[in-house]
Amino acid sequence: MAALDLLLAHGYDDPSDLQYNDSQAFIENSGDMAGPYILLEKIGEGGVGVVWRAEQTEPVGREAAVKVIKAGMDSREIISCFEEERRVLALMNHPNIASVLDAGTTPGGRLWLAMELVRGEPVTGYCDRRVLGMRERLELFVPVCHAVQHSHQKGVLHRDLKPSNILVTEVDGKPTPKLIDFGIAKALSPAADGSASLLQHTSTGMVSGTPEYMSPEQKGGVQDVDTRSDIYSLGVVLYELLTGRTPLLQGKIKQTSPDGVPRPVRENTARRPNSCFTLATEETAAVAGVRGTPPRRLGRTLRRELEWIVLKALEKDRDRRYASAASLAADITRFLNNEPVTAAPPSKLYRLSKLLQRNRPACMAALCILTVLTAGTVISLLERREAVRQRDTAIAAQATADLALAQAAAALASEARAHEAAQAARDGFGGKDEAEVVLWVHAPAVARLVQIIVQQFSIGDRARDSSPTPVGTWSRRIDNPAPSLGVQGKPPCI
Structure with missing residues (x-):
């Protein structure tokens, strides 16, 4: 039986007339x-409401979490919200949702509602x-996204x-992670563009959600709040998981604009995650310490892809966010x-670098082979x-x-020819002394040399010498030394 029907069954004809009075007071x-x-x-x-740890007595014995509406909170709107929570939880069948x-x-x-107890x-x-x-x-955050996708x-x-509504327990x-507290959850209906938009809204002036984690459109201005509002909240939780803080300072989150939306939520852009670790402070050291990573290395890890993912989930313009929690x-x-x-x-x-990182063993093997081939080629x-x-x-x-x-061959040939000439000269001189033969063989060259010397001396001595020996006489003697050697005719040419 539905919770509202159970309430009517206890004698309340019109839930709108429910009012708290001392005679009905019963504090559990x-x-x-x-x-x-x-x-x-x-x-x-x-x-x-108040949540109790309880034990079921029948039909089986087990522990559960029982949520009971507070005394004095039994107005028609609260009862309707409580009934809505019970209804939407009954729709869920996911291992990461209580x-x-x-x-x-x-x-x-x-009214009370018994739920799975998440320790x-x-x-x-x-x-x-x-x-x-x-x-x-x-890796722990991904199942949370799948749970939100299931609810959508x-x-x-x-x-x-928010983190307090995402509890982590250990199973085996x-x-x-377990998603809990659908207390302000609402049913959605298909919008004209195919996305799911909100069917029901809270009363005017009520803030539905926690300011640090709610989207800009969740409160004020936009009436067709859809699933992308939860994407923004997931982005805030992811930001806090990675950096240890929310994108917007908690102290300034209470500053509101005229439409009631927290001013930083509407106007400010989220800080880049890696900028949280630019300065080395005790706070950044503590945050990096519980993540098992030095601050500088943590800042480098939060660059590029992780930063892109977080900032896309935190876009002010919901059309620029991820279309779904599954995305x-x-x-x-x-x-x-x-x-x-x-x-x-x-x-x-970038795609190539990711391909190399994804296939690191194969790439290392290929690199080793390429290195060996290159070395062999060189x-x-x-x-x-x-x-x-x-x-x-x-x-x-x-x-x-x-x-x-x-x-050497040419020298041997020349020597052979010279030897033959000398032999021929000796034969022609009838066995004269070898020195005389050599002189006779080289007589023309010697005669020419003597002629040049004589000409040089004769130029300077001509005036002084009254009876010089005629040059022609020397020349004739040098040109034909054979008679003095007892040989007739000119020497043979070598």
């Missing part, structure tokens, strides 16, 4: 019953306490996504797998160059040797 305490659940201890409290178990009214007439802690506190690195935080597919907008030693999860998965992300138009060089070229040099040296040495051999 530990040990009281809410249907088949025994209330054990308070584990949380909100503006509308499931609804039962609903009813307390003996005091207040966990907010996602930011869980990550910090276990000093999870950036990769582990992103069921036609439900959460409207209050594996961290599992955000897909881009984070691409980043984790070293694939190109869609958050920014990547260049060919060595072969050097060896060929040395072989060519040695060949050219050998050819030059052979040519030098051939020239020397030719010169």
Whole structure:
């Protein structure tokens, strides 16, 4: 039976007439019953209800979280919201969303809702306490996006996504995030453009959501709030997971514009995530410490792809955000797998770098093979160059040797001819002394030399010498020395 029907069944003909009075006051305490659940201890409290840890007595014994409306909060609008939460939770069937178990009214007439008890802690506190690195935080955030996508597919907008509504518990030693508190969630209907827009709205002037995490359009101005509002809230949670702070300063978030929207939410652009670690301070060191990364390295990690993803989710213009939570999860998965992300138009060089990172082992093997081939080619070229040099040296040495051999042969031939001439001269002189033969053989050259010397001396001595020996006489004697040697005629030419 629906919670509203249960309330009417307890004697309330018109829920709009419900008013709190002392005669109906019934403050739940530990040990009281809410249907088949025994209330054990308070584990949380909100503006509308109190959450108890309870134990189910029948039909099975198990622990649960029971949310009970506070006394005095039983107006028609609150009851309607409570009924809406029960209805939308009943639509969910996802491992990362806390499931609804039962609903009813307390003996005091207040509505209660039994849900799966999530023994966990907010996602930011869980990550910090276990000093999870950036990769582990992103891997934990992806299922949250899938849970939000599931709620959107069921036609439900959460409207209050924040770390305290994303609890992390461990199942079989594996961290599992759980999305809770659909207290201000609303049903969606298909809009004209195919997106899901909000069917129901809160009363005028009410802020639905937590200011630090709500989108610019969630409060004021825009009436057709759609699923992209939850995308903005996911972006804020992701920003805080990575940097340890929200994009907008909490102290200034209360400054509102005339339409009621926090001024920084509407006017300011989110700081780039890596700029949070530009200055080395105790705060940045502490934030980097719980992430197991030095501040400078953390700042470098938050550049490029991660920065593109976060800032796209935090776009003021919802048309520039991710179209769905699944798209955000897909881009984070691409980043984790070293694939190109869609958050920014990547260049060919960027795509190539991601391809190399994604296939690092194969690329390293190919690089090693290429290095070996290149080294082999270089060595072969050097060896060929040395072989060519040695060949050219050998050819030059052979040519030098051939020239020397030719010169030696020519010298031997000349010596042979000279020997033959000398022999012929000796034969012609009838066995004269060898010195005389040599003198006779070279007589023409000697005669010419003597003639030149005599001419030089005769020029200077002609005036002084009254009876010089005629040059012609010397010439005739030199030209024909044979008679003095007892040989007739001119010497033979060699």
